[in-house]
Structure formats: structure tokens, C-alpha cells
Amino acid sequence: MIAAISGSGRLSPLQRREALNGYFAIMPWLLGFIIFIAGPMVYSLGLLFTKWDLLTPPVFNGFANFQRLAQDPTFFASLGNTVFYTALAVPLQLLVALCVALLLNTNIVGQNLYRAVIFLPSQIPIVATALLWFFIYSPTNGLANAIMGGLGLPQQRWLWDIHLVKPALIVMTVWMFGNAMIIFLAGLQDIPQQLYEAAEIDGAGTYRRLRHVTLPLLSPTIFFNLVIGIIGSFQVFIQVFIMTDGGPGTASMMYVLYLYRIGFEELNMGYAALLSWILFLIVLLITLAQFGVARRWVHYEGERDG
Amino acid sequence: MASTAASLSPPDQRGRTARQLPVHLALLAMALFSLLPLVYMISTSVKADGREFAVPIEWAPEEIHLENYQRSFTRFPTLIFLRNSVIIVVFCLIGEVFTGALVAYGFARARFPGRHVLFMVMLSTMMLPQMVTLIPQFILFRELGWINTFLPLIVPAFFGGHPFYIFLLRQFFMGLPSELEDAARIDGAGFFRIWWSVAMPLAKPGLTTVAILSILTHWNDFTTPLIYLKSTKNFTVALGIHLFKDSYQMRFNQQMAYAVMMTLPVFLLFFLFQKNFIRGITFSGMGGR
Known part of the structure; x- marks a missing residue:
């Protein structure tokens, strides 16, 4: 591969030396890419037409994996749940993050303290967060029900309620808005102060400055958070694995949890590989679609680093 | 949004605090939303057995049971x-x-x-x-x-x-x-x-x-x-x-x-x-x- 790339032959000895140094330097990544990403992905194409439980030799089974997929209710349920979860959790989380970042970006007294206090809880490791929210959603008298009681609302079964389990998980995800907030805050601080001053001279009030200065200039950051958020959300796994195991029924069965079950509990490597490829295509499509739509609403102001 | 503060003269200070009051209230609400689960986690971690679900919630348990950690x-x-x-x-x-x-x-x-x-x-x-x-x-x-x-x-x-x-x-x-x-x-x-x-x-x-x-x-x-x-x-x-x-x-x-x-x-x-x-x-x- 390298020979093919560097084989132009028109390089001076000095340039050739530089090129060789360059290839040598990036070698760890290049090897890692071939061994851990490209190789396995190509290999897993073969798995799509295979039945293999790791214990007995793999067997070619034609399109059986695809046929199973077409009529697998759990697959469709997990896909639907994941889309529902993503469609609500990501925009809500970004909205909260953006509002808090806008509030923090005023010259408010105690800005640093507010920022630290609001940001820190989102840094609790995700497994610990899952443990914590499992406790919060206790049907006996967890924090969630204590708050309901305080508001004079009926007690709920949260994670054990078919209709509430997804909203409960979404609330928990919205609560983890700290990272998105920090990214928004950095984006807001990049906006040149002169633009606000100019807008003010033109008589623009708070709303119009937000609408015509802040949001357009922040749109690359919003876009970035959205792409990262949706890709991450499609892979939601740890929360459901620890808190609900996909239940009740399949009400919180998420895509990757199902993939995990097929691969590591049912030990069906062929079908799991098919589910992985579909996840890959979905993420690819979403990313491409977002970049396509982005041209209409994302405003790039000259060069941006980061 | 942030632009006005830089040009403030001292007499404006009180007006600034008053204008910031809604922002403070909103930020306090968000801080509460963020912190409550964290405080709940920490306070529960030192509660006595059987007091985890006490009603009303004991935010500051009277007895600290560090042996939970042990x-x-x-x-x-x-x-x-x-x-x-x-x-x-x-x-x-x-x-x-x-x-x-x-x-x-x-x-x-x-x-x-x-x-x-x-x-x-x-x-x-x-x-x-x-x-x-x-x-x-x-x-x-x-x-x-x-x-x-x-x-x-x-x-x-x-x-x-x-x-x-x-x-x-x-x-x-x-x-x-x-x-x-x-x-x-x-x-x-x-x-x-x-x-x-x-x-x-x-x-x-x-x-x-x-x-x-x-x-x-x-x-x-x-x-x-x-x-x-x-x-x-x-x-x-x-x-x-x-x-x-x-x-x-x-x-x-x-x-x-x-x-x-x-x-x-x-x-x-x-x-x-x-x-x-x-x-x-x-x-x-x-x-x-």
C-alpha cells in the first residue's frame, strides 16, 4: 500500500527521506486501522452469510440472516425505541445545554461557580450515573417519586412502566447536558464582541441579537453537537443494560443492547454482524444527511479551529 | 448579551444586579436540577441500612455511616x-x-x-x-x-x-x-x-x-x-x-x-x-x- 502511494519516483532524496519518516510516524495508526477497523469490517462481510456460534465450526447459510432480520419483531422494536429515544433526548439535551450556556455567557456574578456546579454532575462515570438513576427511579420512594409526592402527583413505577421507561431514560440523558453546555460556552466565547456592539448600535434588542448574531455564529457548534449527539445516542447501551435490561417487555430494548444480546448471549455471530453493518449504514446515512442539510442553516465564518 | 456589562459605571451596578436577578434565578434552578441527584447519591452513601427510602428524604442524615464505603x-x-x-x-x-x-x-x-x-x-x-x-x-x-x-x-x-x-x-x-x-x-x-x-x-x-x-x-x-x-x-x-x-x-x-x-x-x-x-x-x- 505504501509502495503504491510513494512510488511516484520523482522525489528528491531529501523528500524521499521526509516521506519515509512520515510513513514511519503514522505507521501505528495505519496498522491499527488495518488490523482493528478495516480488516475486521471486511471480514464481517463474510459473516453476514454465516451461521456461527463460536463453539461449532461456521456454516454458510445463504441469506438466512437477512430473512430473519425482515421478520424479527425485536429488531424493529429496538430500532423504533432507539429512534424515539434519540429524537427526544438529543434535541432536549442540546436545548437545555444551549439555554444554560447562554445564561452563563452573560457577565453574571459567580459565573465560574455556576459553571462548575452545573457541569460537575455530568462527569459522574456513566455506570455510576446509571446506578444512581436506577435508585432515583425506585418505585418505593426514590427521589423521583418523592418529588412527585411533593408536587401532589401520583406515584409512578418509572422503569417498570411500559409508557414511562423511555421518558425516564430521556430525562436522565437530558440531565447529562454538561459536556454539550461546555462546548456551547466555548462557541459563544468565540463570537467577536464587536458584532454585539454593532448590533446594539443598530438598535437590536436582546432577542434580535440572539436571533441574528448569536445563533447564526453558533450554528457550527450546534451542528457539531447535534452530529456527535445523534451518533452517540444511537449507541446507547450502558444505561439500558444496567437499569432496565430492555424491559419491561421490549419497551426499552435499544439497538445496541439487542446487538449485544444476539452476539454475546445468543452467540449468533452472523446475525450480530448483520446488525452491526446496519448500525454502520444508519450512522453513515444520518451523518451524510446532516452534512447535506447543514449547508442550509450552518453559517461558517471564515476559518475556525477546533 | 454580554456587551453591556463592560461599559458599566459604578452607579449602574445596582441596576445591573437587578437586571441579572432573573438570570440568577434561572441558573439557580439549573444548578439545583444538576446537583440534586449528586447530593442524593452522596447523602445516601452515608445513610444507615433501612434509611435509604425514609420519608421525607433525609438530605443530611443525622448519623454518618462511613462503613458503607468499607x-x-x-x-x-x-x-x-x-x-x-x-x-x-x-x-x-x-x-x-x-x-x-x-x-x-x-x-x-x-x-x-x-x-x-x-x-x-x-x-x-x-x-x-x-x-x-x-x-x-x-x-x-x-x-x-x-x-x-x-x-x-x-x-x-x-x-x-x-x-x-x-x-x-x-x-x-x-x-x-x-x-x-x-x-x-x-x-x-x-x-x-x-x-x-x-x-x-x-x-x-x-x-x-x-x-x-x-x-x-x-x-x-x-x-x-x-x-x-x-x-x-x-x-x-x-x-x-x-x-x-x-x-x-x-x-x-x-x-x-x-x-x-x-x-x-x-x-x-x-x-x-x-x-x-x-x-x-x-x-x-x-x-x-
Whole structure:
């Protein structure tokens, strides 16, 4: 591969030396890419037409994996749940993050303290967060029900309620808005102060400055958070694995949890590989679609680093 | 929004505070929303057995039961989990920082045919979900006989780490003034010598940022250990939670003690390296995975 790339032959000895140094330097990544990403992905194409439980030799089974997929209710349920979860959790989380970042970006007294206090809880490791929210959603008298009681609302079964389990998980995800907030805050601080001053001279009030200065200039950051958020959300796994195991029924069965079950509990490597490829295509499509739509609403102001 | 404050004269100060009142109220509400679960976690972790669900909630328990922490360490081999986590985190840290920096330097400072294409390939893998390669990677490591060892968790770290780290460090190297490197080259230093003794010391802030992201990622990682580590003696702290999930062997106060214990190093890292920590998050948006 390298020979093919560097084989132009028109390089001076000095340039050739530089090129060789360059290839040598990036070698760890290049090897890692071939061994851990490209190789396995190509290999897993073969798995799509295979039945293999790791214990007995793999067997070619034609399109059986695809046929199973077409009529697998759990697959469709997990896909639907994941889309529902993503469609609500990501925009809500970004909205909260953006509002808090806008509030923090005023010259408010105690800005640093507010920022630290609001940001820190989102840094609790995700497994610990899952443990914590499992406790919060206790049907006996967890924090969630204590708050309901305080508001004079009926007690709920949260994670054990078919209709509430997804909203409960979404609330928990919205609560983890700290990272998105920090990214928004950095984006807001990049906006040149002169633009606000100019807008003010033109008589623009708070709303119009937000609408015509802040949001357009922040749109690359919003876009970035959205792409990262949706890709991450499609892979939601740890929360459901620890808190609900996909239940009740399949009400919180998420895509990757199902993939995990097929691969590591049912030990069906062929079908799991098919589910992985579909996840890959979905993420690819979403990313491409977002970049396509982005041209209409994302405003790039000259060069941006980061 | 922020523009008016800079031009304030002292008499305006009171008006400013009054105008800021709604902002303060909104921020206080958000701080409450953010903090309540954290406070709940900490206060529960020191509650007596049977007081976890007391009505009304005891935010400041009268008796502090620190033995919950001790019990969360003795009920399961938590010290062994801790040792395993530290081993994995340290090896991954070393691997990702050094190989990541080397690859980044190659992309930043060496010109070679195919550089742009390869860099684009690397960037595109940034978006690739880990879950996509999970199954074939598992088969690969199984063929190598690495199941139930730390190798599937550690070895990939020595191949440049997350493409995102390479991207971040490349930006960093490209931002360094090239005079020092030029001077070293005139003195006869080779490419790798310059990388190691000139560029690396200058890149310390970038390296610290990557180090923090690396520590957080591997300390928090649950999925990879779940798939590769089978026997309890090999579990990490994060995976240890798997043991008392669904089991009622561990009361909620002990579970919360365990969760606090797992959170402490992260908060410590935040307080010690706040600037680099924030920079890492800002740059990535991939924290919390």
C-alpha cells in the first residue's frame, strides 16, 4: 500500500527521506486501522452469510440472516425505541445545554461557580450515573417519586412502566447536558464582541441579537453537537443494560443492547454482524444527511479551529 | 448579551444586579436540577441500612455511616477491581499519548504522498461507532486467545489511540512555531529526534489534555471490559457494578458508596487540571461515552 502511494519516483532524496519518516510516524495508526477497523469490517462481510456460534465450526447459510432480520419483531422494536429515544433526548439535551450556556455567557456574578456546579454532575462515570438513576427511579420512594409526592402527583413505577421507561431514560440523558453546555460556552466565547456592539448600535434588542448574531455564529457548534449527539445516542447501551435490561417487555430494548444480546448471549455471530453493518449504514446515512442539510442553516465564518 | 456589562459605571451596578436577578434565578434552578441527584447519591452513601427510602428524604442524615464505603470494598473484591482498572488506565494512557503524538506529528510536519487521503480516512473513522467493529474484533481477539486478559483493552491503545486524539495533537503541533524545529534540524537532528526532544516538550498542554481524556475514557469504560473480561478477578471498577446489578446482595447505600468511590478520581482530575479537562471536553464532545 505504501509502495503504491510513494512510488511516484520523482522525489528528491531529501523528500524521499521526509516521506519515509512520515510513513514511519503514522505507521501505528495505519496498522491499527488495518488490523482493528478495516480488516475486521471486511471480514464481517463474510459473516453476514454465516451461521456461527463460536463453539461449532461456521456454516454458510445463504441469506438466512437477512430473512430473519425482515421478520424479527425485536429488531424493529429496538430500532423504533432507539429512534424515539434519540429524537427526544438529543434535541432536549442540546436545548437545555444551549439555554444554560447562554445564561452563563452573560457577565453574571459567580459565573465560574455556576459553571462548575452545573457541569460537575455530568462527569459522574456513566455506570455510576446509571446506578444512581436506577435508585432515583425506585418505585418505593426514590427521589423521583418523592418529588412527585411533593408536587401532589401520583406515584409512578418509572422503569417498570411500559409508557414511562423511555421518558425516564430521556430525562436522565437530558440531565447529562454538561459536556454539550461546555462546548456551547466555548462557541459563544468565540463570537467577536464587536458584532454585539454593532448590533446594539443598530438598535437590536436582546432577542434580535440572539436571533441574528448569536445563533447564526453558533450554528457550527450546534451542528457539531447535534452530529456527535445523534451518533452517540444511537449507541446507547450502558444505561439500558444496567437499569432496565430492555424491559419491561421490549419497551426499552435499544439497538445496541439487542446487538449485544444476539452476539454475546445468543452467540449468533452472523446475525450480530448483520446488525452491526446496519448500525454502520444508519450512522453513515444520518451523518451524510446532516452534512447535506447543514449547508442550509450552518453559517461558517471564515476559518475556525477546533 | 454580554456587551453591556463592560461599559458599566459604578452607579449602574445596582441596576445591573437587578437586571441579572432573573438570570440568577434561572441558573439557580439549573444548578439545583444538576446537583440534586449528586447530593442524593452522596447523602445516601452515608445513610444507615433501612434509611435509604425514609420519608421525607433525609438530605443530611443525622448519623454518618462511613462503613458503607468499607462494606462496598469488602463485599466484592473491590481492591482487585481497583488494581485492574489502574493497570489498564496506565497502559492505555502511555500507549495513547505516545503513539498518538507520534502519528499526529507525522501528519503535522512530514510531507509524504497520500498524506491528505490518509488523514481524511483517519478523520472519517472518528465518526465510526465502536459497536460496528465489536463482533469481528471480538472474533479476532478470541482467535489470538486474548479473551479474559487485559490485552484486548490495552493493545489497541498502542496504535495511535482514538483518531480524535491524533486530530487534537496534530492541531497542537501545527500551532507550534517551527523555528525551534528548524534550528534543531540545522544542528543535524533527525525527524524523530526533533519530535521527541523539541516538539514533545512544547506540546505538554495538548498532551495533558489527551492524557485526561484517555484516563477518563478507560476508567469509565464498561462495554469493552464487559465483553472481554470473564472472571471476577479480572474485573475493573466499572465492570464490578455488573456483579450487583440485579442482585440484592448490596444495599442501595453501599451501591451509592461504590458510585461515589468511582466518581472521586474523576472529580479529582477535574479540580487538579480544570483548564485541560475543559479543553478536552470542548475539543471533543465525546466525553461521557
